[in-house]
Amino acid sequence: MASTPFNAELITFLDASPTPWHAVRSIQERLTAAGFTPLVENESWSLQPGAGYFICRNGSSIIAWRQPQGSEPEKSGWRLVGAHTDSPCLKVKPQPELVRKGYFQLGVEVYGGVLLNPWFDRDLSLAGRVSWRDEAGELHSSLIDFERPVATVPSLAIHLDREANSSRAINAQTYLPALLSQTDEKPDFRQLLAERLKADGETGVARVLDYELCFYDTQGAAEVGLEGDFIASARLDNLLSCFIGLKALIDAKPGVGQVLVCNDHEEVGSLSASGAQGPMLKQWLERVMPDAEKRNRALSVSMLISADNAHGVHPNFSDKHDENHGPLLNKGPVIKMNANQRYASNSETSAVFRDLAEKQGVPVQSFVVRSDMACGSTIGPITAAELGVPTLDIGVPQFAMHSIRELCGSRDAEALSRVLTPFYERAKI
Incomplete structure (x- = not known):
């Protein structure tokens, strides 16, 4: 039995999502139950302020959003959370x-x-x-x-x-x-x-x-450990972030424009019609804000949080981490930094997240790869380059990334969701 209702719902979501197509179907079901309206890309849209909508592409990528309220949405911008639906x-x-x-x-x-x-x-x-x-x-x-x-x-x-x-x-x-x-x-x-x-x-x-x-x-997701400290499951990278972003979006109050984008094909480079390096998000944005000047003004005051799991420091392999940057499970979400732009975080976007987390009483950790090791990447730099939007890379720490069964802390996912909800509601970046 899961320790919290959040984790119980998370486990149900993970077990129902063995592929990106099933994951998107699971997300659609939760959005529909929360009052979001499905739209189709080849039809015209009539969008109402404060209302929630979603579109899918290839059945494996999804964009869900709430329309901004107010007469000048270009002044408040968009709050975006990005994740990916595919797993190795x-x-x-x-x-x-x-x-x-x-x-x-x-x-x-x-x-x-x-x-x-x-x-x-x-x-x-x-x-x-x-x-x-x-x-x-x-x-x-x-x-x-x-x-x-x-x-x-x-x-x-x-x-x-x-x-x-x-x-x-x-x-x-x-x-x-x-x-x-x-x-x-x-x-x-x-x-x-x-x-x-x-x-x-x-x-x-x-x-x-x-x-x-x-x-x-076929082994299902479960809380494990003597005290239930961990969640073991397939596809935590990155269905965990999809679920966290989904819960935060559903829980957020309408106000500024709020977006969740979950792309397929991140694990193979994101270059596809439905991947982060493809046109899906940009084409969506052009439809919801057709005026190019207003769209560019909105992007300049927007922010994207790219949520993708981070490497927790493994107790048997602690030498694989920089000694000052070894994130621990159940000690809070991780800001991911890289001097060579493999992550898109900068001091300003990091400060926004730290401010939000502090107000929620959620601790924040940092990850920087060892200087003598290569660094992975996320959809963060790709989306930042495509849209020019200020971006932060964060994630829940985990073990066994890209294994058939991965491990994360049982308290970190809900903690990150508590930070992303006020991020969606934040009036000014």
Whole structure:
């Protein structure tokens, strides 16, 4: 049982979101229940001051917002929170069927910077999006989730690989095909998907044409530890930030313009129609503020908080952190800084966040990568460069980033949400 209602809802969200498409569906459901109105990009919009709306692109990216109140929104600007819906995983190849020694396997492609070792010997299921044609010749797309364990990637016994604990490298092409069953004939994977669609209630399925499917660990999210200090789950990076931003937006009172943007494809560079380096956010902004001068004036007094999890200092590997910048779990959100602009934080945006956190009684930590190590990045610098909006990079500290099962503190997510809510309400940056 979760220790707080916030964590109980978070765990439900994580378990319901095995892929970016499922995550966006979960976000849509919560927004609709909170009174936000869905809009479609190829239709005209009639927007009312203070009202909430959302749009989706590719089914895997979403922008939710409240229209600003007041006659001159360009003077108050927008308060934006950004996160990403995708996580590193194993994706099924287009022609994946393999039959070796009587075993049916699916070939996989590595999506993003996956920590591969933890994927072995897990109870895996399949979920994603399937495109199909019905008996009348019409095309459809549906979300699919097998839910139960249907596959595993078995390890090789140590007796046959004596170097497994010292020097084995994982060959993604040969070591990772997932094992599904025993068979004498090669199954038709698309036909298996068609049968699953029919079992899910889809009628008239004639042929599955294509799919985007991810394997995922069926072990659910949970609070763990003697005192429940931690949350263990798949996809904490970065569904945790999506949920935190969502809760803050829903809880915020209308006033200035308030935006939550959750993009897909961050883990592979963000360069796509629905990624942060694509046109989605800019095109949305041009529609809600069509006057270019007013839009640019608004951006100059706006602020984006890019929320993406931070590297907590690992007690077994503390030397991997700068000695003065090792964030601890359950000690508050982390401001991420980098002199080479891998993070977009600066002293002014950091000061705004520190001021908000102090007023909420939430401690703040800092992360700077060791000077002799390379630094990762986020959607923060990308969005800042695309829009020219002042930006801050923050995140909840976590362990095991990009593993099949990650770990964060059980008190940090709610603490960050308590800071983001007044950020959405802040009248002046």
